[in-house]
Amino acid sequence: MSHIESIQSWLGENNYQLGYISNFKNIQYLTGFESDPIERVLALLIFPDQDPFIFAPALEVEAVKDTGWKYPVYGYLDHEDPYEIIKSQILHRVNSPKKWAIEKGNLVVNRFETIKQKFPDATFAGDLTPFIEKLQLIKTPDEIKKLEIAGKWADFAFETGFKALSTAKTEQDIVAEIEYALKKKGIMHTSFDTIIQSGANAAEPHGVPKKDFIKANELVLFDLGVVFDGYISDASRTVAFGDTLSEKARDIYNVCLEAQLTAQDAVKLGMTAAELDKIARDIITKAGYGEYFIHRLGHGMGQSEHEFPSIMEGNNLQLEPGMCFSIEPGIYIPGVAGVRIEDCVHVTEKGAEPFTHTSKELQFIPNN
Known part of the structure; x- marks a missing residue:
């Protein structure tokens, strides 16, 4: 059963007349079509007993077809009212669409209010978010293979970054060298903005790389990942730049x-x-x-760097084979230093198998 067929069954079992999906990452997961429409409207409409359709900006219609999508796709021009066209297509399939399921974790308020205006008699009790999260929770062997390849490219990025660090670059210089090297190899996208932070700057877990030159005998945090065939890697390493470290930094x-x-x-x-x-x-x-450990231990990952589940206090979800998530403890002492060490793993019958293999032992990168 395909993911869309699973949603169709869920809609029918719960007596919902249609499901409205607008999160572009979920649409990619369910259809293979990848696009961030930004301010434009992109939606996937699923019905329990009829074919689904994609609604997209007119400039994306051919790209949808190129994915092999075998169901209808409808487009709209920028001057048109997208929700009026969506309404027309829904009413062509459902006479009185009153029972909807939506992504309550994703649908923004102004768009939700517009839909309610178009369908004033509708109710929106159904929540597709947790159902889609459960679909994404257990990765297939094919998905795990893609994640493994993405992990190998993350290891390449670490190797590139460590070499760049050895010539006393700025944090921003190292980011540029990593991303340039990846693009030369055909890896055109990173999972997120590459993070390089040194010294006290690393005490901000999601800080911004700076223009200042990295100082000798400080810790340097690398957090990076790449996108391979729609799937991501995410890993962190912290290394020492120079030939010595303070006892405090070593202990952390x-x-x-x-x-x-x-x-x-x-x-x-x-x-x-x-x-x-x-x-x-x-x-x-x-x-x-x-x-100084101020975040959860980990998060799910797959097509997005942050998916279900959260590895954190209060989450009693039991681990199963095929689950993929990060294990990334961190210690962040303001004004002093920050350390984060992270692998993403997939759960097997024997335990955790990491996607990245760059050494986690403390490495000293010489200042050349």
């Missing part, structure tokens, strides 16, 4: 490394996401850095 690194390795080795079927988070968090807390 060693504690974070112990937390990451211990948690990754502990993954087993049936344990909960909360239990896995606690393993890493307890190590960091016992070492005296608990207040």
Whole structure:
């Protein structure tokens, strides 16, 4: 059964007349069509007992067809009212569409209000978000293969970045060299904006690379990933630039490394996401850095760098084969330093298998 057929069955079982999907990442997952429409309207309409259709900007219609999409696709010009066209196509299929399922976790308020104006008698009790998240939760062997290849390119990016660091670049210079090297190899997109942070700048978990030259004998955090055939990689390494480090910096690194390795080795079927988070968090807390571990242990990943599930306190979801998520403890001390060590893994019968293999032992990158 295809993913769309699964949604059709779910709609029928729950007596919904149609499902309205507008998150472009979910549309990509369900149809293979990849596009961020920005301010334009892109939607996938699914019915329990009729063919689905894609509604897209006119300039995207041929691109939809090129994916092999075998159902109708309708376009609109910028001066047209997209929701009036959507309404016409829905009414052509459903006489009185009153029971809708939508993505409550994604549909923005102004667009939701526009839909309600077009269909004043409709109710929107159904929520497709958790159902789609569950579809995405267990990756197929083909999806895992793509994630493995994306991981290999992340390892290449680390190798490139470490070489660039050895010549005393700025954080921004290293980003540029990594992304240029990837593009020369045909990898045109990164999973997110590449993060290179050194010294105290790394104490901001999602900080911005700076123009200042990286100083010797400081920690440097790399967080990066690539997109391969629609699937992403996401990994972090922290290295030392120079030939020495303060005892404080070494201690922070060693504690974070112990937390990451211990948690990754502990993954087993049936344990909960909360239990896995606690393993890493307890190590960091016992070492005296608990207040500086300020985010969940991990997040799901696949076609997006942040998917379901969250590996965090309070999440009692049990781990199953095929789940893919990050294990990324971090210690961030304002004004001092930041360390994050991350692998994304997929769960197997034997434990966790990482997608990236760059060494996590503390590396000293010489200042050449």
